[in-house]
Amino acid sequence: MTIDHPSFGKLDADRIIVFDTTLRDGEQSPGFSMNLDEKIRLAEALAELGVDVIEAGFPIASPGDFESVQAIADAVRGPVICGLARSAPGDIIRAAEAIRPAERSRIHTFISTSKLHMKHKLRMEPEQVLQAVTASVTLARNFTADVEWSAEDGSRTEHDFLCRCVEAAIAAGATTINIPDTVGYAVPEELGAILARLRERVPGADGVVFSAHNHNDLGLAVANTIAAIRAGARQVECTINGIGERAGNAALEEIVMALRTRHDALPVQNGIVTESILRTSKLLATITGFDVQPNKAIVGRNAFAHESGIHQDGMLKNARTYEIMTPESVGWTHTSLVMGKHSGRAAFRDKLRALGYGEIGDNALNDAFRRFKEVADRKKIVYDEDLVALVDDEVMRDHDHIKFVALDVHAGSRGPARAELSLDIDGVTQSSTAEGDGPIDATFNAIRALFAHDAKLVLFSVGAVTEGTDAQARTTVRLEEGGKMVDGQGADTDTIVASARAYVHALNKLLVKRRRTEPVAMSA
Ligand code: KIV
Ligand code: ZN
Numbered sequence: 001m002t003i004d005h006p007s008f009g010k011l012d013a014d015r016i017i018v019f020d021t022t023l024r025d026g027e028q029s030p031g032f033s034m035n036l037d038e039k040i041r042l043a044e045a046l047a048e049l050g051v052d053v054i055e056a057g058f059p060i061a062s063p064g065d066f067e068s069v070q071a072i073a074d075a076v077r078g079p080v081i082c083g084l085a086r087s088a089p090g091d092i093i094r095a096a097e098a099i100r101p102a103e104r105s106r107i108h109t110f111i112s113t114s115k116l117h118m119k120h121k122l123r124m125e126p127e128q129v130l131q132a133v134t135a136s137v138t139l140a141r142n143f144t145a146d147v148e149w150s151a152e153d154g155s156r157t158e159h160d161f162l163c164r165c166v167e168a169a170i171a172a173g174a175t176t177i178n179i180p181d182t183v184g185y186a187v188p189e190e191l192g193a194i195l196a197r198l199r200e201r202v203p204g205a206d207g208v209v210f211s212a213h214n215h216n217d218l219g220l221a222v223a224n225t226i227a228a229i230r231a232g233a234r235q236v237e238c239t240i241n242g243i244g245e246r247a248g249n250a251a252l253e254e255i256v257m258a259l260r261t262r263h264d265a266l267p268v269q270n271g272i273v274t275e276s277i278l279r280t281s282k283l284l285a286t287i288t289g290f291d292v293q294p295n296k297a298i299v300g301r302n303a304f305a306h307e308s309g310i311h312q313d314g315m316l317k318n319a320r321t322y323e324i325m326t327p328e329s330v331g332w333t334h335t336s337l338v339m340g341k342h343s344g345r346a347a348f349r350d351k352l353r354a355l356g357y358g359e360i361g362d363n364a365l366n367d368a369f370r371r372f373k374e375v376a377d378r379k380k381i382v383y384d385e386d387l388v389a390l391v392d393d394e395v396m397r398d399h400d401h402i403k404f405v406a407l408d409v410h411a412g413s414r415g416p417a418r419a420e421l422s423l424d425i426d427g428v429t430q431s432s433t434a435e436g437d438g439p440i441d442a443t444f445n446a447i448r449a450l451f452a453h454d455a456k457l458v459l460f461s462v463g464a465v466t467e468g469t470d471a472q473a474r475t476t477v478r479l480e481e482g483g484k485m486v487d488g489q490g491a492d493t494d495t496i497v498a499s500a501r502a503y504v505h506a507l508n509k510l511l512v513k514r515r516r517t518e519p520v521a522m523s524a
Contacts, residue, residue: 003209003234006145006175007080007104008052016259016270017209017235020046020252021055022284023072024084026243028058031290031459031478031487035512037399038287039068040075045280046240047078050271051252053106055237058084059098060091064512066098073102080146082106087136096143107140108178110150113157113165126161133165137172147174150213154179155186155194162194163202170204176235177208181224184217184247188227195231211235214250216242221250226258229268240284241292241299253277253298253330261325278331282385286392289476289489289502291463298330339387341376345369351384352391378493379470386472389465389491400508401426402451404490404501411439421446421500439496447503455481455510457503462495477502479510486510 003011011017023039023046026032034042039056046054054076057069073081081102083095087109099105111122111132118124124132133149140147149169151157157165166177179198181191191212199205212228212235214221225236242251256272281299285291294301304327314321339351348369352360360368371390376382403424411417416435419442423430432449436442444457459478464471473495477488486509490501 003207005209007106011209011234012269013234014268015234016229016268017052017211018050018252018256018270018272019053019055019082019211019235019237020051020079020239021213021237021249022046022239022243022252023068024055024057025237025245025249026239029243029245029248030485032243032288033486033509034287035509036064036068036071040071042280042284042287043072043076045276045283047076048273049276049280050273051079052271053080053082053235055082055084055108057098060085060094066094069095069098070101073099073105077103080104080106082108082148085109085136085140087111087132089135089139092136092139092143096140099144104146105144106146106148106176107144108148108150109136109140110152110178110180111136112153113151113162114153115158116156117153130164130168133168134172137169137174141173145175148176148178148211149174150178150180150211152180153182155181155191156183159194159197163198166198166202167204170202170208175208176211177205178211178213178235178237179228180213180237181215181221182213184215184221186214186224187218187220188223191224192227192231195228195233199232209234211237212250213237215245216247216249219247221248222254222258225250225255226266229259229266241281241290241296243284243288243290251297253281257298257325257330260329274329275331282388286388286474286489289461289474289487303327304332339372339376339382341373343372343376348372351387375472375493379472383466385465386491389472389474392489392491400505401511402504402507404497404504405429407443407497407500409439409443409496411442417442419443419446419496421450423447423450423504425451440499443496443500444503447500447507451507453481453507453510455479455507458485459487460499462499465491473498475499475502477506479503479506481510481514484510484513486513 005011027034043054056072057065059066059069069083081099083099085091085095085107095107111129112118118129137147137149151162151165195210210233212225212233214224236255238252238255239249240252242248259266259268278299292300368391375390405422405424408420417439418435420433430450432446434442434445434449436445458480461476463474465474472491472493474491475498479486486506488502488506490498492498
């Protein structure tokens with residue numbers, strides 16, 4: 001049976017819509033906030049990955065959120081661009097305004113339906129919630145034909161009431177019905193049964209797309225999503241690397257590869273270009289500064305590594321003995337060595353295009369090329385990962401108020417460390433010298449001397465971009481000021497320089513954040 005969908009036209013019964021919420025549910029989790037340029041870049045990568053819908057943000061939450069949803073709606077072509085809204089008219093109007101520039105747009109409106117949420121969070125009677133469902137979907141339909149309605153805490157909602165809410169949403173014109181497992185409480189059979197019963201009982205259910213949105217508090221988000229698909233859900237809401245509120249959302253890469261690898265058991269289709277999965281995962285890790293754990297399915301460093309002798313022996317005889325999918329099918333390549341110190345500017349530009357950077361302005365390209373030459377001089381082998389790290393450092397920081405210029409550090413086992421630092425602050429180069437308990441402390445003190453601030457350093461971490469002692473260090477610095485948290489990243493073959501860059505990046509993000517108003521609490 002096909003569904004006639006306002007954004008996708010005739011949908012075959014086996015077509016799964018991949019709805020990515022990395023930029024909304026993912027971005028709203030602590031430490032994962034992104035700036036405007038980063039969001040646009042990730043949205044472009046998601047479009048290349050082939051997602052069907054990008055939930056770009058929650059426009060009423062803050063002017064910054066509004067601006068980024070609008071900018072993505074304006075810049076990104078291909079996927080439907082979706083804005084989230086509670087049931088209040090102001091939310092829906094703001095979301096409608098933000099998504100207006102999109103080729104195809106969706107408003108996603110939600111309200112809590114469980115007794116617990118209605119009583120304690122909304123302080124609304126069930127009948128008031130039902131009225132809000134009808135009113136919110138009706139209003140949203142005035143702006144776009146593609147409207148999604150979600151029953152927040154749907155998996156813990158009393159079934160008869162859930163049926164009435166879904167019926168009201170469909171009658172008011174919702175084209176997608178989402179039943180989230182908001183708190184990650186459901187087990188697969190249960191979630192499947194909820195969807196199956198809704199599809200059976202609710203009038204009009206055969207004309208809409210049912211959607212699954214599962215959180216991972218019990219580590220069941222992907223299993224619940226698969227159960228939902230088996231029960232007839234044809235949209236999956238997910239995030240890259242499984243980021244999201246608390247323990248995260250269902251991971252896009254895991255759902256998609258489960259569907260591809262077990263097509264025999266799950267005969268459905270989707271539009272994801274699986275070979276782009278790893279690149280998108282790495283891009284998100286670079287932007288947010290959070291690497292996935294080594295054993296993370298599909299995109300973890302060890303996901304295709306075979307350590308034990310027995311496994312290695314089996315692999316040499318026939319890879320299928322221990323590999324259920326090929327590393328290449330998700331974008332792992334055997335070698336990413338490409339560039340050296342003799343590579344020219346044109347080759348560098350081509351390489352960046354191949355890495356998904358699109359068109360880079362001349363100034364940014366010159367700066368990135370200069371950094372590449374510096375790295376290539378110090379490091380024998382320049383890997384794709386090195387290029388991504390240095391270009392992210394350079395290109396994405398074009399509009400920063402504070403820029404790293406130079407650093408000299410004297411450190412060792414005798415006496416305090418001393419750092420001589422130069423920063424460009426709003427176009428003026430300024431220098432200072434500071435001492436500290438070790439080279440990082442001295443460097444951070446020098447930054448504070450040049451740019452006074454009260455932000456507290458709450459996290460400092462160092463990782464290597466590639467292997468070997470000449471690898472670039474990738475550092476993350478988290479600053480906290482008045483309850484606002486920002487993460488900065490830096491990369492360099494010198495760990496202290498990478499740390500200075502990360503601190504400066506975090507400060508720039510803090511300046512942007514200071515200009516935004518307080519976000520609205522996330523409740524319907
Ligand atoms: O988890 C949830 O219930 C949500 C809704 C806003 C869809 O994220
Ligand atoms: Zn959620």
